[in-house]
Amino acid sequence: MNKLSTYFSPIIALSIIFIIWELLVNLFSIQLYILPAPTDIFLSLNDNLRELLLATLNTLKITLFAFLIATLIAIGLAIIFSLSKILEISLYPITVIFQVTPVVAIAPLIIIWVGLDNAEMAILILSVIVAFFPVLANTNLGFRSVDKNLKELFLINRASKWQTLMKLNLPYATPYILTGMKTSIGLALIGTVVAEFVAGTGSSAGLSWIIIESGNRLDIAKLFSALILLVLSGIFLFLLMSTIEYSILRRWHQSVKENES
Amino acid sequence: MLNFSNVHMKFDKDVLSDINLKIDSGEFVSILGPSGCGKSTLLRLASNLAKPTKGLVDYTSHKDLSIGFVFQNPTLMPWRTVLENVTLPLELNKKKSSREEALMWLARVGLKDKEKSYPNELSGGQMMRVSIARSLINGCNLLLLDEPFAALDEITRRKLEDDLLEIWEKEKFTVLFVTHSVSEAIYLSQRVLVLSSGPGKLVYEKNISQYNSKEEFIGSKEFQTINSEIFEKLKSGVNNE
Numbered sequence: 188m189n190k191l192s193t194y195f196s197p198i199i200a201l202s203i204i205f206i207i208w209e210l211l212v213n214l215f216s217i218q219l220y221i222l223p224a225p226t227d228i229f230l231s232l233n234d235n236l237r238e239l240l241l242a243t244l245n246t247l248k249i250t251l252f253a254f255l256i257a258t259l260i261a262i263g264l265a266i267i268f269s270l271s272k273i274l275e276i277s278l279y280p281i282t283v284i285f286q287v288t289p290v291v292a293i294a295p296l297i298i299i300w301v302g303l304d305n306a307e308m309a310i311l312i313l314s315v316i317v318a319f320f321p322v323l324a325n326t327n328l329g330f331r332s333v334d335k336n337l338k339e340l341f342l343i344n345r346a347s348k349w350q351t352l353m354k355l356n357l358p359y360a361t362p363y364i365l366t367g368m369k370t371s372i373g374l375a376l377i378g379t380v381v382a383e384f385v386a387g388t389g390s391s392a393g394l395s396w397i398i399i400e401s402g403n404r405l406d407i408a409k410l411f412s413a414l415i416l417l418v419l420s421g422i423f424l425f426l427l428m429s430t431i432e433y434s435i436l437r438r439w440h441q442s443v444k445e446n447e448s
Numbered sequence: 449m450l451n452f453s454n455v456h457m458k459f460d461k462d463v464l465s466d467i468n469l470k471i472d473s474g475e476f477v478s479i480l481g482p483s484g485c486g487k488s489t490l491l492r493l494a495s496n497l498a499k500p501t502k503g504l505v506d507y508t509s510h511k512d513l514s515i516g517f518v519f520q521n522p523t524l525m526p527w528r529t530v531l532e533n534v535t536l537p538l539e540l541n542k543k544k545s546s547r548e549e550a551l552m553w554l555a556r557v558g559l560k561d562k563e564k565s566y567p568n569e570l571s572g573g574q575m576m577r578v579s580i581a582r583s584l585i586n587g588c589n590l591l592l593l594d595e596p597f598a599a600l601d602e603i604t605r606r607k608l609e610d611d612l613l614e615i616w617e618k619e620k621f622t623v624l625f626v627t628h629s630v631s632e633a634i635y636l637s638q639r640v641l642v643l644s645s646g647p648g649k650l651v652y653e654k655n656i657s658q659y660n661s662k663e664e665f666i667g668s669k670e671f672q673t674i675n676s677e678i679f680e681k682l683k684s685g686v687n688n689e
């Protein structure tokens with residue numbers, strides 16, 4: 188399997204699906220408000236491009252912002268846990284509670300707390316709640332996996348806690364943190380979209396708003412265009428994190444080396 | 449340099465018992481013993497990583513004590529270059545991280561042009577050389593090695609042994625070398641100790657006469673005699689279990 192075919196095979200498969208889809212819709216004369224043909228979708232995408240791109244940008248903006256905050260909170264918590272066993276066993280279960288509670292269930296509470304006219308803030312908070320756990324769990328795992336002999340080396344050299352954190356624990360946990368971030372960035376997008384559904388929209392509409400609105404008006408072609416942009420956003424975010432991961436780990440981490448060969 | 453007086457060490461069971469040991473400044477001492485007899489524990493006590501259950505471990509030259517530790521695995525940091533791995537002890541001791549000094553040590557362990565490489569680009573022997581350079585850079589006067597060459601092939605191993613000896617002969621730091629290879633212990637050191645197992649006790653001690661050349665020594669009758677004596681000791685130590 189060469190590189191080119193790994194990139195082109197899915198594209199060819201998708202194209203074939205689109206062609207069959209187009210043919211079936213035409214053959215059975217399916218109504219536009221039930222299932223639009225791919226050409227209708229692309230026309231709608233073209234017609235509403237400005238509005239759709241703006242919505243995508245809004246969703247992406249909140250997603251990335253939430254992802255960054257979630258990452259910082261998660262790494263910060265993991266560092267605190269690594270310094271204090273007591274705080275870890277007291278607080279970790281609480282973070283698990285956040286993780287297992289469906290975001291739609293806590294959404295009303297958050298919306299009331301931040302104020303109904305503050306939808307964007309509510310969306311951001313909900314998205315952070317959805318996204319932070321994988322980074323926390325993976326950073327935690329990374330800290331626990333630090334090589335025992337390296338720890339002893341730092342002890343023999345009388346390294347301070349700060350030195351051990353900065354020069355040993357964080358670098359050692361970096362591949363783990365990045366793995367967590369790859370999961371989290373996808374969750375942040377899901378969190379943002381779900382929260383947009385529940386919290387409604389503030390001054391700037393996201394993709395969820397377009398989906399709700401075009402659904403209500405049975406503009407299924409536009410709904411599909413919004414879905415396509417949502418999928419593309421997800422792929423973009425994943426590729427973004429993969430690129431960041433690759434450029435950080437390129438020189439030293441074994442898994443990167445193995446993937447190359 | 450390093451004194452063990454009546455040292456006992458107990459985890460779930462007694463691991464070391466009644467260890468009395470005095471190591472002089474500049475000495476090269478090897479410790480032999482079956483695996484699990486407490487050799488690593490002894491080194492952890494010597495490096496202050498662990499405190500004995502009973503007894504005392506102390507050093508005669510407290511002031512400028514600088515301990516270097518070489519583990520069985522090279523224990524390098526994969527995210528740092530070879531050079532950055534070697535300078536680590538200087539950084540941790542808040543000394544100026546000196547590139548020149550690190551380069552000098554790399555040259556002395558035979559890794560002149562590898563400073564920019566990453567650990568995963570090196571062979572096992574080369575990684576161990578980096579580990580040795582790192583253990584020596586901070587003015588080491590007590591070097592503790594825990595089966596450092598156990599994972600290397602015979603030829604690489606012999607080269608590293610000779611290079612270590614050459615550096616030691618110049619620098620005259622104190623060496624405590626743990627190994628389970630009898631010939632390695634005899635070949636390298638001035639004094640060989642054997643630790644029995646369950647609980648670990650020092651059951652044999654032998655000073656090794658120094659020959660003009662190591663080649664001559666390996667061929668000598670003395671080498672053979674000590675070799676078989678130690679084998680006997682090790683066998684009986686295991687039988688006692």
Ligand SMILES: Nc1ncnc2c1ncn2[C@@H]1O[C@H](COP(=O)(O)OP(=O)(O)O)[C@@H](O)[C@H]1O
Pocket residue numbers: 459460463481482483484485486487488489490
């Ligand atoms: N931190 C520890 N906690 C409990 N038992 C230990 C610990 N370190 C070593 N031991 C036990 O002490 C014994 C000696 O271990 P070790 O010193 O590593 O032996 P060696 O290096 O000679 O193979 C082993 O039985 C091991 O299980």
Ligand SMILES: [Mg+2]
Pocket residue numbers: 487488489594
């Ligand atoms: Mg051991």
